[in-house]
Amino acid sequence: MSDHLSGTRAVADPAIDLTDLYAFPSPSRPGRLVLVLNVFPSARPGALFSDAAAYRFRVRPASVSTREAGTLFDVGTEEFALTCTFSAPTGQDGDSGQRGTCVLPSGEPVSFPVNDERGGEGDGVHCYAGLRLDPFFMDVAKEVETRASRRLTFVAEGTNLLEGNDILTFVAELDAARVFGPAAGSVLAVAAETVTLGPYPIRLERLGRPEIKNILMSDNGVDTANKIVDLRDLYNEEDPFRLGPTHLDAYRSRLNANLAFFDGLDGKQDWTTRPDGTHPLTEPLLADFLVVDTAKPYAEDSFFEIERALLAGRPYTTCGGRSLDDDVIDTLYTLIVNAGNGPRVSDGVDGTVPALREFPYLAPANPNPPAEAAVIPKAAASR
Template sequence: MNTLPFAKPSDRLSDGLVYRFRLRPLTLRAPGDPAPFDVGSEELVVDCVFSSPNGGGQEGTCTTPEGATVSFAVNDPEGGSGSGVRAFAGPRWDPFIMDAPAALKTIATGELAFTDPGSIFLDGKNVLSLVVELDAALLDGADLVGVVAETLTRGVFNVRIERVGRPEVKNLMLAPKQFDPVNRDLEIRDLYNLEDAFHLGGAYRGAYRARLNANLAFWDGLDGKTDWPANGNGDHPLTELVLGDFLAVDVTKPYAENGSFLEIELAARRGEAHETCGGRAPNDDVMDLIFTQLVNGGNGPVISDGVDQSSRPASRAFPYLSPPNPDPPEPPEHI
């Protein structure tokens, strides 16, 4: 989980938040179903909280699904471990791979604005990272699980502030309002963040669906042809998949440095068995896959944003993400 874009090396995690990982078992539906998974009601939760920074130091504590606690010092690369959980927290070099200004220009102009090469927006910026390893034995026999990360207020009542499953769903698929003839005046992002990723409420489900139908159709039309024709209800074929906004992970399948993102979901659409663990590997250039699926459904050339890897790729050793940039770029006045 990465939070606080443009973090300084001295920044610490909030003592007023709960940083939460939620996992639920998934069952594959019939091949080609627009919503590929049934989500189980059983839930495993890892909650992490942090002390108030004291003289630059900070302590973190994660509570495991079985109720045990794991403590660690923020910024200690060894982290803390116990009861099947290992955790690290602290500033890290932002590993995300995307030419964000080009993506936003594409939305603004209605024309693909990617160049070769592109550039990572303010490359070298830091984020506050929370890395949690979970022993598969804690999944209580579940092989295929959905994973979502959340931040919530800390106290008697926990209010969800933000959540993330797949990358850029909110920024590129939900946030643009100009293509939505139903809810053009509705600022939908904050409402969506409040929702339970595994069980959307009924109040705004229609609004989310209308926004996705409109925006996904926009992306599909950028190459001048329709690869994702709407169904009889006017729904884009990817809308239900996107509404289930969590990563799907199969712990029985091998890890893949590249190509595992959306592999489970797309294989299910084709009626084929998936071959990888799914999820999202830190060094995987997932945005090229997302843009390609949105624009041509994989029926045409790769739609690349012109950036293929981070300038500081993740490693294969805990805590995986690269140390923070000691002199990161200053954030812009407006993003």
């Protein structure tokens, strides 16, 4: 379920549970980059951001790699961070009174009230935070059944488990050239994280691409190297741009095993692994961040297009990144099951309420969300 409920810490504290990350050129304002970080799955009216954590976009310049080590991109060391913190609630009668403060890469703070669509503006940046409709869509039950039964069980008309659910979102629309400077270039690597406040921040969650933890690092009974530890909690502690050496072999083992497993779901093998079992997608996926080219115009269905083009040895044509209406589950499953060599693999859910074309981009919150919070079916946790 994208990155919803991706580990025990996230389940215990939904206010720091990163659910989705998006990065795309604005469809209505050329030259502007939109960054969206969603948290708090199945949020209710009155839901609050944590006042004990910082919510952070991390952006670094990137370029197509010329090395032959399996990675697709070289990521620079210079980093541009947008860090948002929130006050404790002060309001009454349904108004939380909570305020957000986003510190820009320049160090300038931008303050704004939560749930105010006007947001706050600083040097080239427009910020918003508040309750909105969850834009993610997926037939979670059929995806879980697919992994449990070891065959594709999606149907033509799927059921979006998250239909009508709300989340809390942090949106930053910015003039990329002005905020990052012309030297950063147009190709950017984008990740997000929540960390504790204080002089020694601890990473609570990290997020790059959708479904790395909940699908690709899930326990499907095929990884013989690790049958005990939930890798998602370990992975959440990792720096998005620099995986530590301690658990790296465990991540590689899980991805190699799972990617071979997914490749066989249609009864044939479309990916060629190395003699040692290394899958061609393992290293690209471990470089777990969105890559967006701000020089390309907005494209709705461009998730992983830059990476897919590089893997195929052709020029990429879209902005990459990930838009709010992007059908990432179909893209991901098609990639891992048939490498794009067969028909598109669809979960039968093609969208939900369309996103807005202008700030703050996410559709307004559902005032009457489902009575029961969306949960991943038990079969997912048992595998």
